[in-house]
Amino acid sequence: MTDLSRREFVHATAAFSFVSAAGIPAIGEAAGIDKETRTMTTAFDYEHAPVALPFDPKALKGISEKLIQSHWENNYVGAVKALNVVRGRLPQALNDASLPPYVYNDLKREQLIRTGSVVLHELYFANLGGDGKASADQRTRLSTSFGSYDAWETEFRKIGAGLGGGSGWVVLGYNEKLRLLENYWMGDHATNPPGTMPILVMDMYEHAYQMDYGAAAAKYIDAFFANIKWDTVAQRLGTVSKTA
Amino acid sequence: MTDLSRREFVHATAAFSFVSAAGIPAIGEAAGIDKETRTMTTAFDYEHAPVALPFDPKALKGISEKLIQSHWENNYVGAVKALNVVRGRLPQALNDASLPPYVYNDLKREQLIRTGSVVLHELYFANLGGDGKASADQRTRLSTSFGSYDAWETEFRKIGAGLGGGSGWVVLGYNEKLRLLENYWMGDHATNPPGTMPILVMDMYEHAYQMDYGAAAAKYIDAFFANIKWDTVAQRLGTVSKTA
Amino acid sequence: MTDLSRREFVHATAAFSFVSAAGIPAIGEAAGIDKETRTMTTAFDYEHAPVALPFDPKALKGISEKLIQSHWENNYVGAVKALNVVRGRLPQALNDASLPPYVYNDLKREQLIRTGSVVLHELYFANLGGDGKASADQRTRLSTSFGSYDAWETEFRKIGAGLGGGSGWVVLGYNEKLRLLENYWMGDHATNPPGTMPILVMDMYEHAYQMDYGAAAAKYIDAFFANIKWDTVAQRLGTVSKTA
């Protein structure tokens, strides 16, 4: 882009960044990534920068430093790199008249999967590192939406148990179209509900637990719950409600 | 729920409904569905009510009344009914100790697919019924995000062409985590990017065009563009930016 | 390949062609495609030739000539062309050191989908064009495997009904590893059981019926049953059993 168009673009995209406007650090900001750098791009020349682990990798209870470090470095940063590679191939592919649209879509599908992996992993790491204790307010919020806090936790854990030995995510999300806080089963990075803000994200790919627990996915789910950072959950819920 | 908990719930969920707060009618409101009725539920007892077609089914250019009526009645309302049936089975299934978690997840997957179908269809119908003419402002916005308006349209159409003969959606969406306006390929109702607000939605399931165009998906894409209601697109973009 | 390697190859591949050896014409042969031409290739330079419709397109009951012609020409031949295009891109992609394996796999996935579409469509057309009347022997065979002929038909139709409005296939197949004749749900061209010979194949993509029946998938399923060519079903069952 020319300098001029770049300035115009920054102006235009500034309007989009509602998440940080609500006072909650957007993904990347906590890690000190300059916001202007991240947004001063078009859909075609954007490059994603990895976000550092937002907690001390030695500090988790029941999830080893080795595992979480490998998870971050190999699976998450690997996904960031792959996303950038795939995105980098799009402009040429779009302009290649000999490339059939369905082959172009193979790249778009890969972009979608990697986008899902990057976004979900950042949300996952950001909701770990806490003491696992939901405040009375937070329990009430979930109780209001699910009938009881236990109903929420039971369903969230059950979905996780059903994903053991395979791959996928469990996500508590706020569906802005249905105006519902719901638990979602997701079979892979690209399986998501539309128009939904993720509030609490649990990785059920085997790389999230095999190294520590082998096939004992239930033990990992216990460890996940013991490390939930409920402040992050509350912030995400607050972002949704503050904008109301 | 008791009346008391119901009142508390309405209070609590009121905080979530940011979309309507921004002055843009949420899905359902335009169709006169009472907002309180729609939100006064938990994730387990929510029932979705179908939203009427927001335009005269005879008024579309190049998409027949017969097709759009069948699309609305059979595919969309059918998905609403299926969503309600599946949701209705969840509470018992959750409490059935003999039901393995992976069978519970089969229901959750069906819920996800039907949720996707319902939400995407409502967004689709709501961005049809216009004159297909983007304003200068709207073109500039897309140009800013994609390098040029033509680059946006070229990619959006190419993804659609690649889906011809199969099933899926093309969605221009605002990814709130990456802060990017992007075109997404989606292979089915449940394939979506996380944390993304759909802005313009094109149905590429064959029921969206076979009856009128047979296998000539490209002609349907032309018809879709001729009927885009750009005001809706602008409102959705505005919702995202106004909250900034 | 050199002439020598070509001769060696023909010799080697001859050993594979058990289907025709059992006296049942393999796919392609009925259409007069020279067998040697079809097998004298490696996995990397194989090109698939479309097989003509094995019946008069005007002769089906309740499935219009227009629909079946469009189905064959656009969806099936389109898949053949796509398969050849994708296969043609593989050798260069395999030798491109700068291409990440996961992008190579995007092509392999496309190859798999197109292979599935080509094979399933050929089997589908080949089991149409009959009078829909199963002989006593054929009914007994299904009865033996499913408890009763009606149990088989009920399940086969129910799977089809559940796919209405979406996409996929219903396949009666012989699983050679489990030694079971079973009905399978398949969500798309690439969703299949491993090690299974398809015996009766019903296309449930919307292009198989929308043009004639709109969303009324049940009517299409009736029409499908009225046109089943049970001789083909018997031949395929015979192929499996004759080799015993």
Add this chain to the structure above:
Amino acid sequence: MTDLSRREFVHATAAFSFVSAAGIPAIGEAAGIDKETRTMTTAFDYEHAPVALPFDPKALKGISEKLIQSHWENNYVGAVKALNVVRGRLPQALNDASLPPYVYNDLKREQLIRTGSVVLHELYFANLGGDGKASADQRTRLSTSFGSYDAWETEFRKIGAGLGGGSGWVVLGYNEKLRLLENYWMGDHATNPPGTMPILVMDMYEHAYQMDYGAAAAKYIDAFFANIKWDTVAQRLGTVSKTA
């Protein structure tokens, strides 16, 4: 079934069992499972019995006893149990008039996934436990089909590398309809080409390597190759060709 129908059934199904007829033990036989027991069932009352590991779990090179034992016990036997549970639910579900066909299909999809997992795992374990050395004949066979043995191995490994960090299978299979020996990418247990006999099967789910290698999938692929039992590969190829 009555005794009479049972006898008739055994007679009828005997005709199917071509694999053992060719002199190659079918799945289950090596483990001493009585053949008659296994086939004397209909599609609705079949129960699958787990097959023991066909090699000493301590004997693999670079794949630990702990991992392979967990893989067999948790992932494979777990899939067998799940398959039996799901199959056991089918008859009642089929006869439940209040169950919508699409919910019945959720069970059929789970059946398909578990069938895929069971069959592919049995093939996988059965092609491990060897010395990893392909004979000259076996190399020639692959060379004939892929241009060179190296081309085959390069592609097989590349597909595997692209699946690292996710889930899926790499399968060398003989497509009986295309009459081609090909390498296939498979994204999960239910993603397979139709009408194809698996010849060499490599598990790329993370449970196949995370415990030993963490995210280093390439090291696992080396270990897999070092343990290939080429005799099994040759037998499977022979089954295909002997029936010619």
